[in-house]
Amino acid sequence: MKILSFGEVMLRLTVPEHMLLEQSDTVRMSTVGTGVNLLGSLSHLGYQTKILTQVPDNSLGKKVAADLRKLGISDECVEYSGNHLGSFFVELGYGSRPERVIYQDRLTSSFCQAEPDEYDFEAMLEDVDYVHICGITLSLTNKTRTAALKLAEMAQRMRKTVCFDFNYRIGLNEDTSHSVMKERYEEILPYVDVAFGSIRDLTDLLDYPDIGAQHIFKHFMDDFDIEYFAGSNLGQKDSKKCFEGFIYHEGELYRSKPREVDVLDRIGGRDAFASGIITGLIEHWDYDSMLQFAVANAVMTQEAMNDVPIFDKNDIFDYIQCDGKNDLIGY
């Protein structure tokens, strides 16, 4: 089973020891991005993975490729051009102080400036079963948007399973009107088999009237001929943070139990959930098992540092078996 993901690889610069940027002279580097997070997780869960992206043709690009290989992600579809890699700083939250992300000059990155014709989609899809496309590509440049659409079309034509994550970030779309963004999402969705998102993506972005989750999901799936719609949420219950997820398929809505989470590093939780759901679909698990697995992966990821989930199936099954109550392993 081989999974390809298309999206931007970014450099994450984390301020250490829960300090604020203003207090620190050092940062820790890591290679992240939706595709890296998802595939890093899926490669730890036992699947072959490769990322389709564009990185700078310099030492930064080489560093990124080395990090990808270390995570078990093949760099055979990584292309090199330009000289800029998108990056963001992270100030970790603590207690009620939220985590903060500060993006830097992303639109001039090699990925955002790569011409769609530079990718040979057909050849890259040849040995692939699942394709994952990050919705952020629809918010970046005309080039990333066109490339995402071409890839989705080609993948559907070649009968691959197409997964798409809405990943809609209002902050990235302040200069683009609601109707333009809606149109962009509506353009790609007909090629999608498995969509990841939230009910708000359907009501606030795609303008579905708020007539209850079951009805909204049904209309959305019928309109775009989507097979699965899954999503997750980090919410609050009795003053504790809880993570939960759902999957909708053929008129049935399955919901996980909420699982308490003591967040160390919030970023990457939804990608961990998505990789858990994709694992469950590949393995044909029942929906309760799939959701339990995906939520456990997301909780453990948010209780560890960095975006990329690196838990294997044993880690996750052990965690589920002891209901997250084991506090020492291998003693």
Ligand SMILES: O=C(O)C(=O)C[C@H](O)[C@H](O)COP(=O)(O)O
């Ligand atoms: O490229 C960007 O701008 C992104 O925002 C990528 C996100 O950092 C990851 O996809 C993590 O997303 P979550 O799993 O929702 O925390």
